[in-house]
Amino acid sequence: MTGAAITVLAFAEPFIAAGAAVAFWFFFATEKELSPRGYERNEIIGAYYHHAIKNLFLPVAKRHYESLFFSVLAIKSIKMRILIFAYVLLILTACGVSKNQNRGKNRVPGRVLKIMSYNIHIGNPPSKPGIIDMKALINAIKIENPDLVALQEVDVNTMRSGKINQAENIAKSLRMNFYFAKAIDHDGGDYGVCILSKYPISDVKTYHLTTIKDTGGEPRVLATAKIHLKNGKFIRFGATHLDHLNNSVNREVQMEEINRIALNETLPFIIAGDLNAVEESSAIQKMDKVFTRTCQKCDPTFPVVKPNRTIDFIAYRIGNPFSILEHKVIQEHYASDHLPVIAMLRYNW
Template identity: 60%
Template sequence: MNPSVAPAASSLRVMSYNIHHGNPPSKPELIDLEAIVNTIRKQTPDLVALQEVDVHTERSGAFNQAEEIARRLNMHYFFGKAIDHQGGEYGVALLSKYPLSETVVHRLPSKAETKGEPRVLATAKVTLPDGTTLRFGSTHLDAQRDSVNRELQIREIVRIASGEPLPFLLAGDFNATPGTGVIHLLDQAFTRTCQNCAPTIPVLKPTKAIDFIAYRHPAGKFSVASHRVIPETYASDHLPVVAQIQIRK
């Protein structure tokens, strides 16, 4: 793969998208990865955090969804496995127009008695054409009604981020809305690209914002130029989120 060389960026277009393993909710038996690819392509992002990504599973087929989406978009990628699933793997992924290095899958904690599905934070170092470097992460927090695991998981993400010297962009499905303890903990360490955030689920008549992009940076490195929820209602059960982030040189 030879991703195209993009011009030096004074801003980054960042997208977060829970892709529901490429399954349109209106067609339970169908995998329509092209609908996901087209949704991403229309937004021309520099960086994309994906959640609910299949690799070689029975339900999706014998291929790596992260790799295939990246190939069709001519982007770099990194897949972070959360669990083994249906003969393959399932987790989160990063897509980038720019080179990725120092890729890591951080296992996130949960209380054993809850029997929560294992969750991860996948991160990579991104090097922009002008030599600027940053850390980019994708995560998908616990979905149980009780927030105990989500709070443990966001605390661990904050701990990881607090030891990171690079500017940190974090995106994902937090399964928590603004005003909850989980998002309060996120907001103590990161700045979300929206404050009065438009809802992202369900895709038809959405009522809850649970998908966010956030950043942590030294001395005003980042600022938000725009934040949008994209009204794409076919491809997934979540609406994608896109933010334009300015980078101070």
């Protein structure tokens, strides 16, 4: 046996281990698409594969790459050289493929909805009074890549925001469907809430919520849309923005109206929005009688500088076939005066 062959064989064990891991990985790579059990098996195989690459192949390659390279060149059989180089290339290629797949490792397989609630403050960063920065706002949403979004404080063709249709502008930039629900006339245009959806929407409705006379409160609305999910099922999604006054009387009445709407809805119902009420308030207590919030003892969402209270929520009607996978507040401190809220829900039907 030649010295070159002996040198190559000296490194055979880690290469064999890594190669076996590669073979296993390719064989089971599509298994996770078949069933949840298959997904778990793929995770196990993937863990073994990464262990072999990280702890066996790469350390040897780093320490001895030069001697190994020239040893392979010393082998007289061209077929053997090609075979060895192809073997190494296979391992390195698999490393790259696995790395790309792991970038999406936080995605949960199956029937999952990623929902965002965001009071966008008409696209005005609090640190820049009078400035509308739609690019920053759109980017804040784009980074999270939600399936459904409830937006509040949206301007459509108002003078203060440059006579642009913010609802349409955001939706087109994100390639999402949208429905804008006007709450009031303002500054030559409209002001209200907006629904964004990756999925087809239909049967859109605007409910005008009660504002008690002489309280000084603004008119408020609930926007809803029927969402056609990718499994062929439908849900109802709602966006709202409740009264902001210190006196809670309007919020309480408005929440009671939303509860009645939800109870009369035949489809599973998800609501999101700026409720202008903290968890301990009477308005949220009323909400909790009909809805399940995606957080308890929630992280603060307002104000954007040193947030100290939670007033933005996502919830679904009690008894609907959803389970909460995650709830988080996104630490985006520039684009608006509120922090965006994200919830991951699995729909179990």
